[in-house]
Amino acid sequence: MSTRLEVAVIGAGAIGRTHVETLARMQGMHLAALVDPTPAARAYADSLSVPCLPDAQSLIAAGLAQAAIVATPNETHLPIAAALLRAGLPVLLEKPVAESLDSALQLIAVARETGVPLLVGHHRRHNPIIQAARAAVANGEIGDLVMATVTCSLAKPDSYFQAEWRRSPGAGGPLLINLVHEIDLLRHIFGEIAFVQAVASNARRGFAVEDTAAVCLGFAAGGLATLCISDAATGPWAWDLSAGENPARFPAHPVQAHLYAGTKAGLSLPDLTLWQPPGTPDWTVPLAPRRIEIAPGDPYAAQLSHFADLIRAGGRPLVSARDATANLIVLDAIRSAAATGQRVAIDLSPLGPET
Ligand SMILES: NC(=O)c1ccc[n+]([C@@H]2O[C@H](COP(=O)([O-])OP(=O)(O)OC[C@H]3O[C@@H](n4cnc5c(N)ncnc54)[C@H](O)[C@@H]3O)[C@@H](O)[C@H]2O)c1
Incomplete structure (x- = not known):
């Protein structure tokens, strides 16, 4: 062979x-x-x-x-x-x-x-930016996570929606197509998610599936996050439009898409900048930015x-099937939270034991 x-x-x-x-x-x-x-x-x-x-x-x-x-x-x-x-x-x-x-x-x-x-x-887990961010968080560079903000504004052209599956609940929509990446990254960096709350809307595009959603979540280890996503919103604040992962398809704007604020310091992505105080954190004292240097790589x-x-x-x-399925459980909880207005606890027990 x-x-x-x-x-x-x-x-x-x-x-x-x-x-x-x-x-x-x-x-x-x-x-x-x-x-x-x-x-x-x-x-x-x-x-x-x-x-x-x-x-x-x-x-x-x-x-x-x-x-x-x-x-x-x-x-x-x-x-x-x-x-x-x-x-x-x-x-x-x-x-x-x-x-x-x-x-x-x-x-x-x-x-x-x-x-x-x-x-x-x-694929983002294979990006050196994500690997460096995960290592920095694991090494305690930002302390314990207090809050994270993730933005995902993706103004998709009408032609994108000619593929029927992209407009259909259960197959398309920005939660399943795009937010699943953000959920995966947050779990990869900060561990499992304990609960979610959410609102979703289809008012901009009028498809049966959502075009926009705002999500709040809490991590099992502590710390809260907000995620705002839309496939009808114009703006550069999205991983796809700032990380430069796929230059043949997307421009890379010099903005951030992920902001993590911990007890000790902040970290923004994809610019991979640590914002550190000179001593005890104090909102009146300037933070010093420090880029974490990496060799860029194609994920x-x-x-x-x-x-x-x-x-x-x-x-x-x-990324095993089991690990990726945990992302789907979180997405289902987000949909359920958006439909009911209720806070939904994440139950990973359907996954069974890790083998
Ligand atoms: N990792 C990423 O960055 C990324 C980006 C975009 C899409 N995706 C994922 O990739 C998948 C495809 O998305 P896309 O945007 O490329 O879709 P697409 O509609 O552009 O392409 C899908 C292709 O699959 C073909 N196809 C459909 N059914 C088939 C079958 N049974 N056997 C063989 N071919 C078949 C279609 O003819 C079409 O050419 C989705 O699961 C999507 O979520 C991942």
Whole structure:
């Protein structure tokens, strides 16, 4: 067998093409095929001189790939990923892990039963900015978290919503498509979330699914956070529009999207600036900003590298199906809080024990 890992990309849409372009830059990985039934995908495959197959079953039958990246609409994640895992093909599955908690729990069961590697595509965890922020918080640089603010203003063009799934409750909407990233980062950096409150609105776009939401949450370890998200709001204050992760798709504005204020200091992202007092914190004394220096890196490439390592050497995925499903439990609680006006406690017991 060649030492080059032959990888198929299933779903040649917006993020599928990012994976194709990233694969082209990866040593030891190679695009084996595209899987997508549309004429646009076939034309794209022709332009890349790779085979194009209509569905995951055809890919499995053709035996063309040793692993697959699944970048299809959310409600297809379970059937496609489960078929691949059962056929012994390791999967990098785009986030959210599934469109619903029930589907995600089924996928956890398949991953456990097959033991085939499954990595969920919360790519931001692979970003050196996030790794440095997580290390700074773990090292006590900001003390205990008191409050965090996350903003996510994403003025998506009307053409984005031509894909029907993006307008549908249970499949699309900025909570499931975008806020899931922010929930994942907050859990990754500050630990599990204990409760949420929320309001949501569809007043700007008028789709059945929300376009805007404001969320309050409390962490199990203490500390509160607010998150404001909209796919109809114009402004640069969003990770996607400030972190420079995907320059082919998004501009990178010099603003912050995450603000963390602790008992000892503050930390803003993605500029990775620590705001420290010269002595005991005192609001009348100027804080000194200090950039945490890092070597910038492409999180999509780092994610693929990790995927290749999991396939070749085994080990624990940085984002397991179980971990990613905890994000869905928080999202369900946010939806429920928005619908009822009630504070909702987070119950992670459906996940079962970590194995
Ligand atoms: N990690 C990230 O930064 C990121 C960014 C965008 C989207 N996503 C996630 O990636 C997934 C895809 O999102 P998108 O915006 O690229 O969607 P998209 O609509 O642009 O593309 C989806 C593609 O999948 C194809 N497809 C649909 N059903 C299929 C099937 N059964 N088999 C094969 N192909 C099929 C469609 O023809 C389309 O080309 C979603 O889960 C989304 O949440 C992740």
